[in-house]
Amino acid sequence: MIDSNKNKLYSESSVPLANDEGSPHFLIIAGEASGDLHGSNLVSALSAFLPRAQFTGMGGSKMREAGVATLFGIERMGTVGVVEVLGEFGHYYKVYRTLKREIASRRYAAVILIDYPTLNLRLAKQARRFDCPVFFFISPQIWAWRKGRIRHIRESVSKMFVVLPFEEKLYLDSGVDAEFLGHPFVDMVLPSRTRAESREKYSLSPKIKTVGLLPGSRMNEINSLLDVMVQAGEKIRDELGSCQFLLPVADSIDPDIIRQRLGTNPLGIQLIEGEPYDVMNSCDMLIIASGSATLEAGILGCPMVIIYKLNPLTHLLARWLVKIPLVGLVNIVAGEEVVPELIQDKVTAENISTQVLAVLQTPEKEQAIRERLLEIRKTLGEPGVMKVVAKRIADFMDELSINEKTPV
Numbered sequence: 001m002i003d004s005n006k007n008k009l010y011s012e013s014s015v016p017l018a019n020d021e022g023s024p025h026f027l028i029i030a031g032e033a034s035g036d037l038h039g040s041n042l043v044s045a046l047s048a049f050l051p052r053a054q055f056t057g058m059g060g061s062k063m064r065e066a067g068v069a070t071l072f073g074i075e076r077m078g079t080v081g082v083v084e085v086l087g088e089f090g091h092y093y094k095v096y097r098t099l100k101r102e103i104a105s106r107r108y109a110a111v112i113l114i115d116y117p118t119l120n121l122r123l124a125k126q127a128r129r130f131d132c133p134v135f136f137f138i139s140p141q142i143w144a145w146r147k148g149r150i151r152h153i154r155e156s157v158s159k160m161f162v163v164l165p166f167e168e169k170l171y172l173d174s175g176v177d178a179e180f181l182g183h184p185f186v187d188m189v190l191p192s193r194t195r196a197e198s199r200e201k202y203s204l205s206p207k208i209k210t211v212g213l214l215p216g217s218r219m220n221e222i223n224s225l226l227d228v229m230v231q232a233g234e235k236i237r238d239e240l241g242s243c244q245f246l247l248p249v250a251d252s253i254d255p256d257i258i259r260q261r262l263g264t265n266p267l268g269i270q271l272i273e274g275e276p277y278d279v280m281n282s283c284d285m286l287i288i289a290s291g292s293a294t295l296e297a298g299i300l301g302c303p304m305v306i307i308y309k310l311n312p313l314t315h316l317l318a319r320w321l322v323k324i325p326l327v328g329l330v331n332i333v334a335g336e337e338v339v340p341e342l343i344q345d346k347v348t349a350e351n352i353s354t355q356v357l358a359v360l361q362t363p364e365k366e367q368a369i370r371e372r373l374l375e376i377r378k379t380l381g382e383p384g385v386m387k388v389v390a391k392r393i394a395d396f397m398d399e400l401s402i403n404e405k406t407p408v
Contacts (some may be wrong), residue, residue, distance in 0.1 A: 004401060005369065005389055015248075017218045021148065023050070023052030023053055023054055024050055024052075024053045024054070024071055024109040024397055025054045025055075025056065025107060025108050026043075026046075026053060026054070026055050026056075026057075026109060026110055026111070026112050026264040026267050027056055027057050027060075027099075027102055027103065027108040027110075027111045027112070028043065028055050028056070028058075028059070028063070028068060028107060028111075028112040028113075028114070028318050029057050029058050029099065029111070029112070029113050029114065029116070029119070029120055029123060030057075030058060030059040030060070030063060030074060030114040030115070030116065031058065031074055031114075031115070031116030031119055031120070032074055032115070032116060033060060033074065033217060033250075033251065033252050034115070034292055035059070035074070035114040035115045035138070036059045036060035036061070036062045036063050036074055037062050037103045037188075038061070038066075038114055038115070038137065038184055038386075039059050039063045039066070039068070039112075039114050040059070040062035040063045040065065040066040041066075041184065041187075041188075041386045042114070042137065042386055042390060043055050043063065043066040043067060043068060044066050044165070044386075045386040045389070045390035046390040046393060046394065047066075047067065048387075048390070049390055049391060049394035050394055052396070054066040054069075055067060055069065056068065056069045056070075056071065056102070056108075057069060057070065057071065057099075057112075057181045058070055058072040058073070058074065058095065059073070059074060059097065060074040060075070061071060062252075071098060071102070072098070073094050075223050084315070085124070095119070096119060096122060096123075096191070098358045099119075099123055100123070100126050103123065103126045103127050103130055103132060104126070104129075104130055106130055108132060109132075109133075109397060109400075110132060110133040110134070110135060110158075110185040110393075110396075110397065111123065111127045111132055111133070111134050111135070112135045112137065112393070113125070113134060113135070113136045113137070114137050114138060115137070115404075117140035117141075117149075120136070121140060121149060121152060121153070121156075122134065123151070124152075124156040124157055125152060125155075125156050127156065128155060128156040133158040133396070133400070134156060134157045134158050134159075135157075135158060135159050135161070135393055135396075136153075136157045136159070136161065137161045137163075137169065137389065138161070138162075138163050139153075139160050139167055139178070140153065140314045141160075142170070147269055149292055150171075150174045151178065153171075153174075154174060154175045154176050155177055157176065157177075158177065158396070159177050159178075159179070159390070159392070159393075159396060160176050160177065160178040160179070161178075161179060161181060161389050162178050162179070162180050162333075162335055163182070163183040163184065163302055163385075164180070165180055165333070165379050165380070165381075166333075166335075167180065168180035171262065178390070180381070181378040181381065181385055181388045181389055181392070182380060182381020182382055182383075182384075182385040182388070183295075183381055183385065184385050184386060185292075185295060185296055185299055185380065186299070186377075186380050186381055186383055186385060187301040187383050187384065187385055187386065188210060188278055188296075188301060188384065189296045191275060191281040191300070192275070192277070192278055193278055195281050195282060198201050198275075198278040198279075198281060198282040199282050201278075202246060202270060202272070202279075202282060203354070204244050205244065208242050208243060208244050209240060209243050209244070209284045209285070209360050210243075210244040210245070210246065210282060210283045210284050210285075211233065211236060211243055211246075211283060211286070211287065211290070211360075212244070212245075212246050212247070212248070212264070212279055212280060212282075212283035212286040212287070212302075212354065213229045213230075213233065213245060213247045213269065213286075213287050214247070214248060214276075214280075214286055214287065214288040214289060214297075215225075215229055215247075215289055215292055216250070216289035216291065216293075217250035217251075217252045217253065217291075217293075218252070219253070219257075221246055221289050222253060222257070222258070222261070224306075224310075224357070225307060225309060225347070226258070226261055227261070228307075228347055228348065228352065229287050229307075230262070230267065230269070231349035231350070232287060232349040232350075232352035232356065233245055233267050233269070233281055233287075233351045233353075234266075234267065234349070234361075235349055235350070235353035236353050236356055236357060237267060239353070239357055240357075240360065241299070243267075244268075244270075245267050245268065245269040245270065246269070246270050246272050246274060246279045246283060247269050247270065247272065247279075247283065248272050248276040248279040248280070249271055249273050250276075251274070255271055255273055258271055259271065275298070276293075277296070277300065280296070280297050280300050280302050281300050281302065283302055284303070284360060284366065285302075285303050285304065285305075285356050285359055285360055285366075285378065286303070286304035286305070287305055287307065287308065287352055287356065288304045288305070288306055288307070289306075289308060290306050290307070290308035290327050290328050290329075290341070290343075291329065292329060293384070293398075294306055294328045294329050294330040294331075294339075295330045295333065297328045297330065297373075298330035298333075298338075298339075298373045298376050298377065298383070299373075299376075299377045299380070300373075301370040301371075301373045301374045301377070302370070302373070303339060303359050303366055303369040303370060303373075304330075305339065305340050305341075305342065305352060305355040305356055306327070306328040306330075306331070306339060306340065306341045306342070307341075307342045307343070307352060308327060308342075308343050308344075308345045308347070309343075309344055309347050310344065326341065327341055327343060328341050330373070330376065333379065333380070334372070334376050338369065338372050338373065338376070339369065339373075340355045341403075342355070
């Protein structure tokens, strides 16, 4: 029996390691677009080690393409903020009750949970009740808020795969079997062209500065950030005399919505679909919504100013709950404010343009930021992360199977 947390998380005799056809059946849960992508890559990697494995759960189009039979999609699961979530509470509760019943059915060899801790930590507790192993990929950010959750994680999660280097020690010191095998972004954040090739494709002049506008992948982010980004862009253009603007449209956003918001588009902002890394790599500076995209931009070494606005009540609750001074993921990994952050009332066109111009008008500062960001990239591990994670899970399941067959 595997029991690295010194707690009895499951009993071999009660865990159905395989279905009637002899292949392991996993329940895999992702709750938003990034989790859907990671989930699809993990399923593909696991299938190489366990070719007869089956997968059921919650995810999006990418997980379905990878072979997951989805009970729910993620389209209504990406709401941010306490106030915003209340409007979807009925749907969330239905999802939870259904997945809880799935776990209780004892049809699964193990549960794989990807990020999305509000739902997934509750499901982990249910899995523990029914002696089902739990693998958690992308750990809850207990270093930022609700550190008390660590006890429940220790009791219910069989193996935690963390993706930020400083998280491993934090979890191990608290008795959780955790391992840092690298961040999946090191395999994913890869432009399809060179910087020069992309700039030529987008018809960018080498004599004019290029600024990328990244307002986020959710409609509430578009609504709160796009207009102020455009206003800042006007100030930047006026100060520089000329400036080029690119806006990579997230897969989750209808480009026509952005076009409508831009109206006559006096800045000539180019909307680019499906090439976020090529866009980032083409820019001299980014104005970017706080989130995982800041780490992606950091891996590419692109200077940026991070901005974010929440519903006032949600922000008030966040200030009370969150215990770290930084909000941008790239800064959190660095342990310092490598790139500026503007949050809530500080998100103004004047403040944004001031920060952008401070970099664009000082080549030495721009180069120093690029070099520091590339140093951060080196801390995120080596390529092949999903393959290593999948191998760990496959080995874990093999050992369970051996233990199940061993006479007592």
